[in-house]
Amino acid sequence: MTTSNTGSRDVDPAVREELARLRASIDNIDAAVVHMLAERFKCTQQVGHLKAEHQLPPADPAREARQIARLRALAEDAKLDPAFAEKFLNFIVAEVIRHHERIADEALNGSATAGN
Numbered sequence: 001m002t003t004s005n006t007g008s009r010d011v012d013p014a015v016r017e018e019l020a021r022l023r024a025s026i027d028n029i030d031a032a033v034v035h036m037l038a039e040r041f042k043c044t045q046q047v048g049h050l051k052a053e054h055q056l057p058p059a060d061p062a063r064e065a066r067q068i069a070r071l072r073a074l075a076e077d078a079k080l081d082p083a084f085a086e087k088f089l090n091f092i093v094a095e096v097i098r099h100h101e102r103i104a105d106e107a108l109n110g111s112a113t114a115g116n
Contacts (some may be wrong), residue, residue, distance in 0.1 A: 037092075040092070041095075041096070041099075044096045044099065044100075045099060045103070047096075047100070048096075048099050048100040048102075048103040048104070049103055049107075051100055051103075051104065052100070052103045052104040052106075052107035052108075053107065058097050058100030058101045058103075058104055059097050059100070064093055067089060067093075068086050068089055068090070071085050071086065071089050072085060072086055
């Protein structure tokens with residue numbers, strides 16, 4: 001969080017109130033994003049276990065390409081920079097693949113660990 005170097009006493013109270021309202025909305029959205037990512041990772045963990053059980057590769061480049069195209073289109077419709085959306089998805093997919101590789105390694109080597 002950044003602070004103003006002009007001091008808050010010079011800011012119109014209505015502006016301060018609007019800033020607080022907007023920041024509260026941002027905080028709520030951030031919380032929702034975290035919860036949605038947690039749900040997404042719960043699902044991808046299940047996918048990782050299914051892939052490991054059936055000896056499927058951790059990555060699925062064809063699906064990833066379809067998802068990137070889909071997400072870029074959604075981003076355009078939402079007036080969000082598609083390049084940013086793609087970078088965000090690539091970051092998530094890289095983490096998912098890392099989880100799938102770990103799950104596959106644990107399945108192969110008989111390691112028993114709790115799913116994260």
